[in-house]
Amino acid sequence: MPPYDAVAEYKAKTQKSAKWFEFAKEYLPGGVTGNVKFYAPYPIYANKAKGSHIWDLDGNEYIDYMLCFGPMILGHGHPKVHEAIIKQLETDGTAIFGAPHEMEAKMAQRLEKIFPCAEYVRFTNSGLEATLHSLRIARGYKKKNRIAKFEGHYHGCYDEALVSLTPSEEVAGPEAAPQAVACSMGTSEYTLQSTQVLPFNDIHDTIRLLKAHKNDLAAVIMEPVQRGFIEGEPEFLKAVRETTTELDIVLIFDEVMSGFRMDKLGGAQTMVGITPDLMCLGKIIGGGFPCGAFLGREDIMDVVNPVTRGKENRVFHGGTFNGHPTILAAGMATIDVLEQPETYPYLMRITDRFQDGLNDLFQRLGFNAKGMGPGSTFNVLFGKDGQNLDDVRDYRHTLKADETARKKFDFGLLARGLHFHPDKPFYTCTEHTDEDIDNTLVVAEEVLKKMKSAM
Ligand SMILES: Cc1ncc(COP(=O)(O)O)c(C=O)c1O
Numbered sequence: 001m002p003p004y005d006a007v008a009e010y011k012a013k014t015q016k017s018a019k020w021f022e023f024a025k026e027y028l029p030g031g032v033t034g035n036v037k038f039y040a041p042y043p044i045y046a047n048k049a050k051g052s053h054i055w056d057l058d059g060n061e062y063i064d065y066m067l068c069f070g071p072m073i074l075g076h077g078h079p080k081v082h083e084a085i086i087k088q089l090e091t092d093g094t095a096i097f098g099a100p101h102e103m104e105a106k107m108a109q110r111l112e113k114i115f116p117c118a119e120y121v122r123f124t125n126s127g128l129e130a131t132l133h134s135l136r137i138a139r140g141y142k143k144k145n146r147i148a149k150f151e152g153h154y155h156g157c158y159d160e161a162l163v164s165l166t167p168s169e170e171v172a173g174p175e176a177a178p179q180a181v182a183c184s185m186g187t188s189e190y191t192l193q194s195t196q197v198l199p200f201n202d203i204h205d206t207i208r209l210l211k212a213h214k215n216d217l218a219a220v221i222m223e224p225v226q227r228g229f230i231e232g233e234p235e236f237l238k239a240v241r242e243t244t245t246e247l248d249i250v251l252i253f254d255e256v257m258s259g260f261r262m263d264k265l266g267g268a269q270t271m272v273g274i275t276p277d278l279m280c281l282g283k284i285i286g287g288g289f290p291c292g293a294f295l296g297r298e299d300i301m302d303v304v305n306p307v308t309r310g311k312e313n314r315v316f317h318g319g320t321f322n323g324h325p326t327i328l329a330a331g332m333a334t335i336d337v338l339e340q341p342e343t344y345p346y347l348m349r350i351t352d353r354f355q356d357g358l359n360d361l362f363q364r365l366g367f368n369a370k371g372m373g374p375g376s377t378f379n380v381l382f383g384k385d386g387q388n389l390d391d392v393r394d395y396r397h398t399l400k401a402d403e404t405a406r407k408k409f410d411f412g413l414l415a416r417g418l419h420f421h422p423d424k425p426f427y428t429c430t431e432h433t434d435e436d437i438d439n440t441l442v443v444a445e446e447v448l449k450k451m452k453s454a455m
Contacts, residue, residue, distance in 0.1 A: 004454035006411035006447070007041065013415050016057035017045045034157075036069075039422045044414070049076035051431040054419050062419035063436045065426040070228075070377065071283040073260060073347075074337055075431025081287045084333035088326050096324050104323040107332060111285075111295060114265050114335075117253070117275045120301035123293050123323040127256035127282025128156025130292035131221060133317050134278045135160070137294070138219035138250035140303045140315035146213065148196040148220045148249075151178045152395025155221060155254050155280075159184075159191040168399075175396055176205040200226055200394040203239045210243050219250040219278075224268035225258045228425045229373030230393060237274050244277075250300060256282035256292065260335075261427075262375040264344050271374070284338075287330025290321075343430060350437060351376045351428045357441040365448045369405070371426075379425040382406050405451070412447030 011018065021042035024031035032038045044062075048055040052075050054064040067073070074081060088103075089095065108121035124130045135147055147160060151172065155161035164172070165183040173179030178197040196213050198206045198220070210217070220240065224232045232240075244251040253276040258268040261284070269275055278296030285291050295301075302308055304317045337343055355371040355378045362369040368383035372392065381398065382405035383389045391397060403423070410422035418440055420426050 001454050004408055004412070004450045006408045006415065006450075009415035010411040011041065013060055014042075014044055014056065014058055018042055020045045020057055036421070036424075044419065051075045051077070052429055052433070052436055060417065062414075062417050063432070063440055065418060065420040065428065065440075066424075067427040067429055068288070069283070069421070069424070070257060070261065070427045071286065071288055073284050073376070073427075073429050074287075074334055075429040076288075078334075078337070078431075080337055081330050081333045084287075084329040085326055088329035092325055095326055096321065098320075101323075101325050103325045103328040103332070107285075107323075107328045110332070110335060111281070111293065115255075115259075115267055115279060115281075115295060116269055117277065117279050117297065118295035119298040121293055121295045122301070122304060122317055123291065123319075123328075124282075125290045125292060125319055125321050125324075126156070127254075127280060127292045128158060128161070129319065130256065130280035130282055130294045131155040131161060131252070131254050132158055134252050134280050134294040134296070135219055135221060137300060137303050137315045137317070138252065138278065141300045142218040142248075142250060144216055144218040146194045146196060146216045146218065148198050148210065148213070148217055150198050150200040150222050150226070150395075152200065152398070153221075153223045153226055153254070155223075155256075157184075159187055160195045162187065163192060163195040164197045169396070172396070175199055176202065177209065199396075200230070201233050201236050202394070203236050206236075207239060207243050210240075210247060210249065214247040214249065217247075217249050219252055220244055221252040221254055223254050223257065224272065224274075225374060225377075226395070227379070228257045228261070228377035229379035230398075231374055232268070232272070233393070234272050234274075237272050241274050241276070250278060251276045252278045252280065252296075254280045256280055257377065258375070260284040260338060261377050263348050265338060284334060285331045286327045287332075287334040289324070289327040289330050291324070291327045291331060337430065347376050347428060347430055350432045350434075351378070353434070353437045354378075354426070354428060354432075354440060357437065358444055361441065361445055361448055365445070365452055367405075367448060367452075369409075373425065376428045377425050380406065380409070382409070408451050409444075409447060412450060413443060416443040416447065418443055 021031045030038045044056045112118040151164045162184045164181045167181035180192040180195050255267040259281045262271045282292035303315045358371045370389040371378045382402040384402035
């Protein structure tokens with residue numbers, strides 16, 4: 001039996017995307033506007049979306065589980081979000097005033113009700129900016145320069161956030177004391193020196209490293225759910241909280257991904273009952289438009305306050321488009337729907353059907369593979385050489401997974417009408433139906449059987 005060539009199936013169905021890729025490459029490096037949007041041989045180029053479905057240039061229809069890497073939790077073109085945008089534009093008579101306006105404080109008040117740590121809020125235009133500003137205000141507040149982050153955690157594409165994002169095992173250093181590794185050219189030596197890398201879900205070594213560097217650390221930033229699918233273990237998160245409090249280091253939860261994607265409102269901090277000093281949001285709060293926010297303790301956030309502080313003891317935070325009224329209206333409408341009592345239970349039921357359905361298939365068809373992750377995001381790993389996937393609890397474990405099997409699975413699904421980014425998590429939305437899930441599982445079974453028969 002020849003090996004199963006899922007990429008050939010994908011290519012056969014996406015000729016127009018292939019052609020557009022050739023055109024786009026002439027003008028955009030790699031034919032894309034962000035590295036993560038590319039995957040070899042070329043990505044699907046989209047041209048229409050509605051509800052839980054998306055179409056490509058070839059006219060192929062897909063059930064969309066990428067949802068723009070998470071933000072479209074109500075699906076594409078939700079009527080309530082649409083209506084809110086139009087109404088806001090018509091009422092305001094413009095896209096944006098520049099002057100402060102009512103939506104900003106209204107949305108801030110709303111977020112403060114949802115997230116336990118939020119006493120003050122500032123808006124940004126992306127998740128990246130939210131984490132960048134939260135780190136800077138922590139530095140300003142503590143008057144210290146170094147920060148700590150966890151290996152494999154993503155906080156946006158700027159210097160210290162990219163440190164040790166995806167290091168290979170050869171350069172990553174000992175598991176208990178990871179090295180600061182540049183994962184982008186252009187990272188300065190200073191950035192590497194000012195970033196302390198920590199091992200996720202490892203209580204002993206994280207505490208040891210925090211204690212060893214306590215005098216120069218302003219903040220610890222972390223994804224409470226790594227890349228949306230590896231949960232911070234409750235006792236680990238508790239230990240990090242207690243240690244940062246004891247050592248007087250600002251604890252920042254980056255909830256850009258997890259903020260609205262747990263099994264209820266309130267983010268991972270609500271789920272585990274641990275309150276960070278600061279948090280970051282993005283993705284869903286803009287209802288599909290660029291938006292982010294950093295939120296947290298009043299005394300820390302106050303370092304940006306132009307009323308209480310002069311230029312000499314203030315942290316600068318700005319942005320022409322911050323708190324964009326049309327975008328906040330889209331975010332408000334999204335939260336309106338999320339707050340309806342039936343929304344999260346429905347989203348969780350659909351996600352569980354999908355994730356459990358895949359896990360049943362893996363078991364029934366004899367694959368060492370697993371769908372894992374809390375809330376409405378999960379990832380799929382294929383284990384290599386008898387790897388026990390129940391043990392996956394940090395970045396180093398994910399390095400051991402079988403990328404070749406996952407690639408076959410991904411392209412087999414893409415070629416059969418499921419859209420998501422290869423090798424990345426799956427996201428669900430309120431518009432996914434039971435029929436979508438039934439069709440998805442039929443397709444997954446077909447692909448897995450093809451993979452099996454070619455083994
Ligand atoms: C946890 C986390 N933080 C920060 C970011 C950066 O957000 P943005 O892409 O809006 O800049 C992302 C994006 O995927 C993320 O998942």
